[in-house]
Amino acid sequence: MEKLIRKFSDIHISDVDIVGGKNASLGEMFSSLASKGIAVPDGFATTAAAFDLFLSHNGLANSIREYLRHLDRDDFSNLNDTGSRIRELLSDTILPERLMLSVKAAYRELCGNDDSAVAVRSSATAEDLPSASFAGQHDSFLNITGETALLEAIKKCYVSLYTNRAIKYREENGFDHLDVRLSVGVQKMVRSDKASSGVIFTLEPESGFKDIIHISGVWGLGENMVQGTVTPDTWMVFKPMLAAGKNAVIQKKRGAMETRMVYDDIHPNKIVSSELPQANRDSFTLSEAEVLQLAKWALDIEAHYHLPMDIEWAKDGISQQLYIIQARPETVHHGQNPLLVRQYHLSGKGTVLASGEAIGRSVRTGIARLVESPAMAGKLAPGDIIVTDITSPDWDPLLKRSGGIITNKGGRTSHAAIVAREAGVPAIVGCGNATTGITDGDTITIACCEGKTGHVYAGKIDYKETVTDLKGLTRPSSPKVMMIGSDPEKAFELSFFPNDGIGLLRLEFIIMHSIGIHPMALADFDNLKDAMVKDSINMMTNGEADKQVYFINRLAEGIAAFGAAFYPKEVIVRMSDFKTNEYAGLLGGKDFEPVEENPMIGFRGASRYYHPLYQKGFEMECRAVAKVRHEMGLENIKVMIPFCRTTGEAKKVIEVMGENGLVQGMHGLDIYMMAEIPANVILAKEFAELFDGFSIGSNDLTQLTLGIDRDSALLKELFSEENEAVKISIRQLIRAAHAAGKKIGLCGQAASDIPSFAAFLKEEGIDSISFNPDALLQGISLLNAASAESASVSHEKINSPEIPHHS
Numbered sequence: 001m002e003k004l005i006r007k008f009s010d011i012h013i014s015d016v017d018i019v020g021g022k023n024a025s026l027g028e029m030f031s032s033l034a035s036k037g038i039a040v041p042d043g044f045a046t047t048a049a050a051f052d053l054f055l056s057h058n059g060l061a062n063s064i065r066e067y068l069r070h071l072d073r074d075d076f077s078n079l080n081d082t083g084s085r086i087r088e089l090l091s092d093t094i095l096p097e098r099l100m101l102s103v104k105a106a107y108r109e110l111c112g113n114d115d116s117a118v119a120v121r122s123s124a125t126a127e128d129l130p131s132a133s134f135a136g137q138h139d140s141f142l143n144i145t146g147e148t149a150l151l152e153a154i155k156k157c158y159v160s161l162y163t164n165r166a167i168k169y170r171e172e173n174g175f176d177h178l179d180v181r182l183s184v185g186v187q188k189m190v191r192s193d194k195a196s197s198g199v200i201f202t203l204e205p206e207s208g209f210k211d212i213i214h215i216s217g218v219w220g221l222g223e224n225m226v227q228g229t230v231t232p233d234t235w236m237v238f239k240p241m242l243a244a245g246k247n248a249v250i251q252k253k254r255g256a257m258e259t260r261m262v263y264d265d266i267h268p269n270k271i272v273s274s275e276l277p278q279a280n281r282d283s284f285t286l287s288e289a290e291v292l293q294l295a296k297w298a299l300d301i302e303a304h305y306h307l308p309m310d311i312e313w314a315k316d317g318i319s320q321q322l323y324i325i326q327a328r329p330e331t332v333h334h335g336q337n338p339l340l341v342r343q344y345h346l347s348g349k350g351t352v353l354a355s356g357e358a359i360g361r362s363v364r365t366g367i368a369r370l371v372e373s374p375a376m377a378g379k380l381a382p383g384d385i386i387v388t389d390i391t392s393p394d395w396d397p398l399l400k401r402s403g404g405i406i407t408n409k410g411g412r413t414s415h416a417a418i419v420a421r422e423a424g425v426p427a428i429v430g431c432g433n434a435t436t437g438i439t440d441g442d443t444i445t446i447a448c449c450e451g452k453t454g455h456v457y458a459g460k461i462d463y464k465e466t467v468t469d470l471k472g473l474t475r476p477s478s479p480k481v482m483m484i485g486s487d488p489e490k491a492f493e494l495s496f497f498p499n500d501g502i503g504l505l506r507l508e509f510i511i512m513h514s515i516g517i518h519p520m521a522l523a524d525f526d527n528l529k530d531a532m533v534k535d536s537i538n539m540m541t542n543g544e545a546d547k548q549v550y551f552i553n554r555l556a557e558g559i560a561a562f563g564a565a566f567y568p569k570e571v572i573v574r575m576s577d578f579k580t581n582e583y584a585g586l587l588g589g590k591d592f593e594p595v596e597e598n599p600m601i602g603f604r605g606a607s608r609y610y611h612p613l614y615q616k617g618f619e620m621e622c623r624a625v626a627k628v629r630h631e632m633g634l635e636n637i638k639v640m641i642p643f644c645r646t647t648g649e650a651k652k653v654i655e656v657m658g659e660n661g662l663v664q665g666m667h668g669l670d671i672y673m674m675a676e677i678p679a680n681v682i683l684a685k686e687f688a689e690l691f692d693g694f695s696i697g698s699n700d701l702t703q704l705t706l707g708i709d710r711d712s713a714l715l716k717e718l719f720s721e722e723n724e725a726v727k728i729s730i731r732q733l734i735r736a737a738h739a740a741g742k743k744i745g746l747c748g749q750a751a752s753d754i755p756s757f758a759a760f761l762k763e764e765g766i767d768s769i770s771f772n773p774d775a776l777l778q779g780i781s782l783l784n785a786a787s788a789e790s791a792s793v794s795h796e797k798i799n800s801p802e803i804p805h806h807s
Contacts, residue, residue: 002049004102008042008187013305019045020123020183025327033304038297039323043118043187044106046154048125050099051181054158058093061178064162068177076168076397083164090159095151103154103186104147110188115146117189117268119325120153122160125181137166137393138182142221143189143269150186157184164374165396172400190325193262194317196285197222198232199413200294201330202302202309205421206360206412208333209492209565210308213237213295216413217285219276220260222312228390228410228417228429229273231255233285237295238564238632246633249291250560254284254542255411282542286315290322301327308333332421341496343466344449345774350457353438354406356431358454359417361493363447363463364426366403370440374398385446387438391416399423404446406434406456428454452489468777473498476783479761480768483776484747485571488514488561494773498780501569502562503695503770504640504747507621508576510558512586515551516540519576519617521588522547533588540587548620555624556632563634570636572672572695575621577642579604600709605643605674610652619660626661635667640695642674647683650690664692675744676700681729684736694737695770698748702726721750722757734764743767752779759786 011019011027019027023045030040055061067086072078111118122138139160141153160166161182170177190197198217203210216225216232224230232255242248257276264270286294294313301324302309312326344363366385374394380386383403390409391399399405399419407416410429420427426448431437438444438456445461448454475481475498482503483494488510511519517537521528525547528534541550562571579599583589592613596602603611609618628634639662644650654664654671664671673680673687676697680687687694698721703710705726708719720726730746737744745768750757752775761769762783771779 002047004047004050004053004099005044005106006047007044007106008040011045017125018047018049018183019185020048020125020181021328022121022123022326023183023185024123026185026187026325028304029301029324029327033300036297036300038300039321041119041188041190041323041325042110043185044110045123045186046099046103046184048181048183050102051158051183053096053099054093057096060089060093063089065178068167071167071171073171076171079164079168079397083162083167086162086167087159090162091155093155095155100151103151107147107150107186110186117143117145117191118150119185119187119189120144120150120157121185121187121326122157123183123185124161124166125183126175126179137163137169137396139163141269142271143193143263145268149269154184154186158182163394165393168397187325190314190316190323191318192222192314192316193220193260195315195320196220197312197314198225198285200298200309200311200313202298202311203330203333204236204492205332207492207496209495211239211564211567212492213239213242213298215286215291215294215298215313216411217313218255218260219257219280219285220262220274221271222314223261223271224257224259224273225411225413226415227392228407228414230257230259231411231430232257232413234412235286235291235295236561236564237291238560238567238634239299240567241564241633242292242295242299244633247288247631248295248633249288250564250632250634251557252284252291257281290315293322297324305329341468341470343468343774344447345464345466346447346449347462347464350445350459350461352455353444353458354428354431354434354456355453356406356428356434357410357412357417358448358450358452359405359412359420359427359429360425360448362426363445363449363461363465364404365443365445365460368406368438368440368442368444370435370438371398385444387434387440389435390414391419395419405429406431406438406446408432408434426454428456431456451487470496470498473777473780474784475500475780476762476787479745479766479783481776481780481783482570482745482768482770484770484772485562486510488558490773491561491565495565497773497776499566499569499776500768501566501636502571503745503768505559505562505571505573506577507555507559507573508578508582510555511576511578514558515554516587517551518583518586518589518592519551519620520592520614521586522551523616523620524592528588528591530588530591536587551620552624552627555621556627559625559628559637560632560634563628563632563637566636567634568636570638571634572638572640573625574640574642574674575609575618577605577674600711601704605645606641606649606653607643607645609641610649610656615656618656622657622660622662629667629669630661635669638670638672638692640672640674641691642697643676643700644673644687645677645679647686647690650687654690672743674700675733676704678704678729681732681736684733685740688737688740688742691742693743694733694745696730696733696744696746696748696766698726698730698746698750701729705729721748722754722760727760730761731764734766738765745770749775752776752782755782755785758782759789762786 008027008030013028016024121140201214204212215235218225218232236251238248259273262274264272308330310330369384385404386402387406405427407429445457480500484504485502486506486509544550580593581599584593608614670692672693673691675694747770751769
């Protein structure tokens with residue numbers, strides 16, 4: 001006689017056909033991972049045999065099959081009626097006595113004589129396969145107390161095998177309904193309603209980058225996160241540095257939570273929303289030690305399963321103990337071809353109707369359909385874009401017919417976001433005003449290709465989709481092909497492109513978009529005179545007392561995203577290179593910036609770093625880089641100094657850097673110089689004695705060599721990197737660098753636009769070229785063509801005089 005109950009200690013991952021994927025995974029962790037310190041609440045599961053007994057005892061199989069025979073499998077027009085009839089059929093039954101007695105005995109063995117609270121979860125025997133996830137298709141019940149309530153919850157789980165969404169999901173994935181059985185997991189309750197809970201992905205959920213552990217958390221029960229009614233706290237942990245024992249939390253962001261989901265005092269198994277105390281709103285749901293503990297557990301779980309995992313965690317507010325309560329294979333990125341790169345570029349912009357968090361990277365144009373509930377399914381044509389307040393698993397059949405999803409509420413781990421990823425459609429969640437800003441029936445364009453913030457544009461916006469198969473694409477053996485970076489939100493996505501690292505990371509972009517405040521306004525906050533500016537800064541920094549620490553942490557996180565994404569390849573961070581008019585545009589900036597007639601050749605670059613007007617700001621930049629290198633362990637981060645006019649100021653800058661944690665040569669720290677001034681060419685030998693290498697800034701070098709404002713429309717025809725004087729300067733820099741045994745690269749657009757210029761750089765033996773991401777593949781193509789040509793054709797070199805070194 002087959003067993004009706006299995007203890008978690010007797011369950012392994014091979015038992016999916018007996019207890020379903022969810023329970024098999026719980027049993028596997030409970031029985032096999034406890035030795036690694038992973039805490040999983042104890043429990044038991046009803047088996048597939050128990051479900052078969054339930055069906056046969058009540059004579060249900062033939063009736064279910066008959067109802068399903070009439071299901072409209074084209075449009076699912078009668079799905080609601082079919083599901084309702086089957087659920088009613090199952091509800092009007094009783095559990096077999098043998099099953100009831102087995103459940104009661106197992107409950108007593110688990111909980112003793114106390115009516116302890118348990119979680120009762122559905123687990124289908126075909127679920128959580130790498131290619132398909134049944135997550136959210138069936139019902140679960142929490143905080144169930146006593147034998148009678150437990151038996152009622154088990155039957156409700158059985159009934160939920162035939163929710164509308166589950167029926168449609170099985171149809172879409174080719175499962176025979178009667179071949180799928182339901183196991184019910186009964187697990188000791190974790191009182192996360194008195195603490196916090198959340199989700200872990202063992203990869204970066206948007207890009208699929210596999211060296212990141214992404215943790216999110218909310219106060220109270222996780223239902224708030226699934227519904228998207230709050231924005232969770234999030235952390236990114238870098239696996240290699242976690243294994244190395246470093247502070248591997250490379251990014252963290254506090255969410256926005258005004259409520260939490262808890263159990264009702266009067267009806268203990270009913271979940272209600274409760275106002276969140278201010279103290280909780282102002283603090284993270286986990287300490288950094290707890291984040292690292294969960295990350296280590298996640299790493300062990302992933303290693304055990306040999307798959308990226310989707311994990312649920314909970315913290316018990318009574319014992320303060322962390323637990324893993326579920327783990328399943330991550331399905332969104334499973335089986336995707338990492339060598340097939342899709343890029344989307346808008347050809348224009350329009351009126352922005354709503355903005356929120358972008359899910360995915362694509363663009364879609366369609367008809368907006370304001371939908372209040374799944375009952376409005378008849379209003380939706382395939383490809384229409386759903387606009388609504390919030391979604392739940394009941395919405396799945398609608399969402400998977402849509403061309404895109406837009407919600408007022410939600411975050412990256414909300415139900416709408418999860419379904420959008422699985423369905424491969426763009427979504428913008430947490431807009432706030434989507435249902436008021438967008439009109440039903442209008443044509444809209446949903447754009448998720450512009451970073452983490454997605455925009456809904458009025459009307460049809462044309463866009464270009466580029467699909468590149470990187471399979472077989474070879475990079476030249478020399479020079480190295482590097483990238484120009486600026487936006488941390490795109491770092492992980494860019495890492496999939498063929499590259500040898502980041503040759504130029506623009507620090508000012510991170511300051512502008514991730515911080516938005518003038519560094520000196522934070523360094524000298526207490527002395528700011530404008531009360532409105534101080535109030536705005538307080539709001540933007542969440543009231544943090546130490547404004548410099550706020551700047552350092554935010555800047556470090558932006559740098560660390562690139563350091564981790566391209567690890568262990570070199571990532572060269574150019575210290576900030578705003579001009580004074582650009583710095584003045586930052587919040588609080590006007591009080592600290594002089595007004596210049598020509599900022600392009602004014603108070604910029606190295607000259608700022610040791611000057612009293614900005615030295616405190618530069619020191620904060622240095623401390624941010626030092627944090628990334630020393631605390632986070634990302635020693636692939638190197639530093640570059642822009643617009644360095646004299647060797648004297650080079651020495652001053654290097655001294656200031658050393659005083660703020662960036663000692664040249666220590667732990668492999670290279671300090672490079674941006675070579676972009678004629679003086680850098682003339683004194684290349686002398687500068688090479690101070691710096692570890694050069695990166696030619698071709699735009700500024702061309703501008704200053706030819707005396708042409710690079711922004712001048714009148715003189716744009718004369719502005720050319722192929723000008724003989726510019727090429728002589730570049731050649732001289734390359735030769736001087738190599739003579740000194742130093743590396744030299746170039747950052748600029750010309751190498752990807754002009755075949756002859758790319759060939760010139762290769763012929764002169766430059767060590768690396770850094771391309772903008774959208775020009776990278778074209779640049780590789782030009783370099784490969786130059787390699788082929790140089791192999792068969794003898795090039796005539798420019799016969800130019802050597803520029804003598806100044807001594």
